[in-house]
Amino acid sequence: MSGKTEARERLLQYLSVNDTANEGYTPDQLIDDAIHEAILNQPALRTCFFPGCLRQFDVISCMAGDPPPRPEWDGRGWATLGAGTIISGGGHVCPDHKSLVTQHLPKRLQLPNDRWSTECACGWTAQPQRYYPLLRGLWEEHLLTENGTLPPAAERTDR
Numbered sequence: 681m682s683g684k685t686e687a688r689e690r691l692l693q694y695l696s697v698n699d700t701a702n703e704g705y706t707p708d709q710l711i712d713d714a715i716h717e718a719i720l721n722q723p724a725l726r727t728c729f730f731p732g733c734l735r736q737f738d739v740i741s742c743m744a745g746d747p748p749p750r751p752e753w754d755g756r757g758w759a760t761l762g763a764g765t766i767i768s769g770g771g772h773v774c775p776d777h778k779s780l781v782t783q784h785l786p787k788r789l790q791l792p793n794d795r796w797s798t799e800c801a802c803g804w805t806a807q808p809q810r811y812y813p814l815l816r817g818l819w820e821e822h823l824l825t826e827n828g829t830l831p832p833a834a835e836r837t838d839r
Contacts, residue, residue: 686717723749729761729771730781731820732829737772761785766798766815780827786819802826 723738741748742755757775759782761767766786773781784804789797795808798815806818824830 721749723753725753726758726772728758728774728777729767730773730777731824733774733777735774735776737774766819768813768816780823784819784823784826786815788815
């Protein structure tokens with residue numbers, strides 16, 4: 681198998697049947713090579729879990745130490761949040777939001793009467809919930825407030 685971009689470059693270079701025959705390739709071989717590389721070298725993109733952020737990185741290129749297929753998919757500076765927080769299965773945070781998320785890491789709290797809450801590293805706590813998955817949305821709202829994207833929430837009146 682050729683490198684990540686060699687088959688594509690050969691395909692672009694040898695567009696005529698006569699030229700490909702002179703170089704020992706058929707157009708079908710070139711196309712088969714390009715398809716093979718496209719399937720084997722697909723990026724495995726991971727998206728930043730910060731609400732509204734669409735940045736992505738290619739985890740396969742990052743793990744292999746190869747440059748990503750696109751410069752904007754570079755994995756340098758990204759962080760992984762483990763599954764032990766309120767983020768089910770963990771997640772990935774881009775360099776733009778890593779500092780904010782690190783300052784506001786959530787901790788899951790199991791409360792009496794089958795209730796759950798989360799406590800942020802900054803001291804903020806979510807209102808207790810019966811349905812555990814609601815906590816992520818509340819924490820994300822807290823992040824957006826701390827980021828300045830949302831205005832501060834109104835005071836709770838049901839304490």
